[in-house]
Amino acid sequence: MGSIESEDSCSTSAFMELAIQEAKNALERLEVPVGCVIVENKKVIASGSNRTNETRNATRHAEMEAIDSLLQQWQQDGLSQSDLAKRFSKCVLYVTCEPCIMCAAALSYVGIKEVYYGCANDKFGGCGSILSLHNTSSEYSNLVEGKGYKCTGGILASEAVSLFQTFYERGNPKAPKPHRTVVQS
Amino acid sequence: MVNSNWEIIHIPGKPSYPPTQQPTVSVFASVIDPKLANTLVRKLNNIAPLENLRHVKRVRKSCVDGKTQLSVILCLTDENGTDLDSMAIDLLELTTCYQLSPFVTQVCKYAAITKEEWEEQGKLWPTSFHPPTYNIDGITGFSEEDSKVVFDYMNFVLKLAKSAGCQLVNAAVIVDPSVNQIITSACDEISSWNVNLDDNEVRSLGTNEASISHSVANGSSSSMFNLDGSPDDPQASCSRISCLNPWQLPPPSSSTSCFWHPLRHAAMVAIEYSASRDRRLYPSMGETDERSIQLDSNGTSTVGFPAKRQKTNLPNVNNTDDPPADRVLSKSERPYLCTGYDIYLAWEPCAMCAMALVHQRVRRIFYAFPNPNAGALGSVYRLQGEKSLNHHYAVFQVKLHDEESMAVTNDGIVK
Numbered sequence: 047m048g049s050i051e052s053e054d055s056c057s058t059s060a061f062m063e064l065a066i067q068e069a070k071n072a073l074e075r076l077e078v079p080v081g082c083v084i085v086e087n088k089k090v091i092a093s094g095s096n097r098t099n100e101t102r103n104a105t106r107h108a109e110m111e112a113i114d115s116l117l118q119q120w121q122q123d124g125l126s127q128s129d130l131a132k133r134f135s136k137c138v139l140y141v142t143c144e145p146c147i148m149c150a151a152a153l154s155y156v157g158i159k160e161v162y163y164g165c166a167n168d169k170f171g172g173c174g175s176i177l178s179l180h181n182t183s184s185e186y187s188n189l190v191e192g193k194g195y196k197c198t199g200g201i202l203a204s205e206a207v208s209l210f211q212t213f214y215e216r217g218n219p220k221a222p223k224p225h226r227t228v229v230q231s
Numbered sequence: 232m233v234n235s236n237w238e239i240i241h242i243p244g245k246p247s248y249p250p251t252q253q254p255t256v257s258v259f260a261s262v263i264d265p266k267l268a269n270t271l272v273r274k275l276n277n278i279a280p281l282e283n284l285r286h287v288k289r290v291r292k293s294c295v296d297g298k299t300q301l302s303v304i305l306c307l308t309d310e311n312g313t314d315l316d317s318m319a320i321d322l323l324e325l326t327t328c329y330q331l332s333p334f335v336t337q338v339c340k341y342a343a344i345t346k347e348e349w350e351e352q353g354k355l356w357p358t359s360f361h362p363p364t365y366n367i368d369g370i371t372g373f374s375e376e377d378s379k380v381v382f383d384y385m386n387f388v389l390k391l392a393k394s395a396g397c398q399l400v401n402a403a404v405i406v407d408p409s410v411n412q413i414i415t416s417a418c419d420e421i422s423s424w425n426v427n428l429d430d431n432e433v434r435s436l437g438t439n440e441a442s443i444s445h446s447v448a449n450g451s452s453s454s455m456f457n458l459d460g461s462p463d464d465p466q467a468s469c470s471r472i473s474c475l476n477p478w479q480l481p482p483p484s485s486s487t488s489c490f491w492h493p494l495r496h497a498a499m500v501a502i503e504y505s506a507s508r509d510r511r512l513y514p515s516m517g518e519t520d521e522r523s524i525q526l527d528s529n530g531t532s533t534v535g536f537p538a539k540r541q542k543t544n545l546p547n548v549n550n551t552d553d554p555p556a557d558r559v560l561s562k563s564e565r566p567y568l569c570t571g572y573d574i575y576l577a578w579e580p581c582a583m584c585a586m587a588l589v590h591q592r593v594r595r596i597f598y599a600f601p602n603p604n605a606g607a608l609g610s611v612y613r614l615q616g617e618k619s620l621n622h623h624y625a626v627f628q629v630k631l632h633d634e635e636s637m638a639v640t641n642d643g644i645v646k
């Protein structure tokens with residue numbers, strides 16, 4: 047059994063490496079370095095990285111980019127609504143930073159199966175740090191009928207953090223001058 | 232006046248209670264030897280920081296039989312009971328080591344917003360008082376003129392919410408209040424998302440919606456809804472309002488040109504439109520380019536208008552974008568994201584939309600109807616009260632007080 051576990055954790059970090067590569071691409075484009083991949087049946091089927099500066103739309107986080115590209119792909123393939131929902135329920139997201147409240151909610155709305163993230167997001171995190179939107183048995187469960195998903199943090203966290211450090215040492219060029227923006231993921 | 236039955240209510244960052252009935256939580260505390268106070272507080276802050284009770288003072292000074300007595304908070308009690316064994320191991324060790332005798336007491340759960348609240352809190356256990364630093368002008372009251380503007384925009388957004396026929400949708404209007412101008416408007420696009428739209432098409436889509444509704448923008452729209460947001464027309468359905476039912480699959484659409492996009496809630500779409508408008512108005516924003524920008528003949532601008540534009544122009548997006556031809560914009564005039572803008576929504580936004588509005592730096596949010604299923608501005612969550620966020624907006628409900636609606640059943644919004 048041990049070998050299966052280690053194989054799993056091996057593929058977990060392999061997929062996270064791909065997410066980190068996406069984050070590095072974002073960094074090169076002077077974006078907040080967050081990246082992600084979406085995996086179905088052990089295959090990467092979509093990827094995304096932060097595009098908030100380029101689009102001037104602060105909601106264009108890596109997760110939203112990846113979800114949009116999947117929806118576009120699948121609908122061009124002619125999948126029906128219920129097919130789409132079924133496919134999402136088999137998908138696993140690997141993202142370098144804990145999804146923010148917005149993305150954590152979005153992931154629950156599309157009905158993702160599972161999320162692995164790198165570093166925690168102390169300011170905006172929606173998967174445990176500030177709110178627990180992945181967790182349907184939270185204190186709000188009697189109010190919220192949403193879909194939960196399994197969520198595991200701390201995968202290659204230090205690599206994700208060092209990308210942020212590089213970014214903030216350079217400064218966010220698009221933020222208003224007096225103060226810098228904080229992590230937007 | 233048409234809107235005299237409406238009321239603007241501030242929705243604060245924490246639930247509001249009478250000062251004497253503020254919610255409390257139970258903690259373990261212990262009387263300590265004043266000489267040990269510094270040591271103990273340092274150790275406790277280390278092993279048991281009061282994460283969610285930062286307003287509560289760790290130490291209480293009281294006077295017993297003429298002598299000063301110090302008590303210190305050890306930790307929160309666990310949810311189910313006040314069993315000492317529920318304390319963490321290192322806390323138990325500390326308790327034994329310093330021969331503390333823990334007792335259970337109550338402290339106020341939320342930081343005081345007013346001085347009155349703070350004074351009441353101190354009767355239980357001392358707290359610190361920092362009036363909220365993120366207060367935004369306009370919280371403390373709207374002039375009659377300001378209210379009129381708010382009601383007009385709310386009217387407009389409610390018409391949009393109804394514009395899709397018998398299916399009600401959520402609708403959003405982003406406004407620049409400094410020039411009293413609509414930046415963009417949008418409805419839910421959960422079932423009508425078109426993957427092939429480019430920026431320009433997206434733009435005209437938004438514009439069309441606004442223009443269509445313009446024709447009916449002069450009457451009151453409150454008559455179309457009951458007090459709780461359910462439609463007057465029994466045929467109308469709330470099942471497709473994005474933020475109310477974010478986990479629900481919409482009924483399959485008959486048209487093949489229609490796509491399903493579960494995240495295209497009105498507020499998200501409006502943010503996208505306003506961002507694309509920004510890129511259109513200020514196309515080249517190089518980091519080092521400090522030159523001012525000369526608009527071309529089709530160029531558009533939000534700045535430089537007489538400050539008081541008349542409400543009759545309001546929804547006419549085509550015209551309001553036209554600047555004087557020779558208008559020169561300096562880079563500094565370009566707003567950063569939606570800084571300084573207001574958004575009007577028919578329904579209280581869900582967590583995704585509410586957080587998106589934090590990211591996009593919206594200044595104020597006005598909504599007409601609460602969202603008991605999934606609302607994130609007071610109903611289920613209360614993002615405006617999450618101190619850790621890097622931006623805070625002020626939230627208002629524009630409440631309909633239509634006497635005819637008072638008789639309506641109160642069985643929730645979704646019928």
Ligand SMILES: [Zn+2]
Binds near residue numbers: 146147149230
């Ligand atoms: Zn996010």
Ligand SMILES: [Zn+2]
Binds near residue numbers: 473498581
């Ligand atoms: Zn929403």
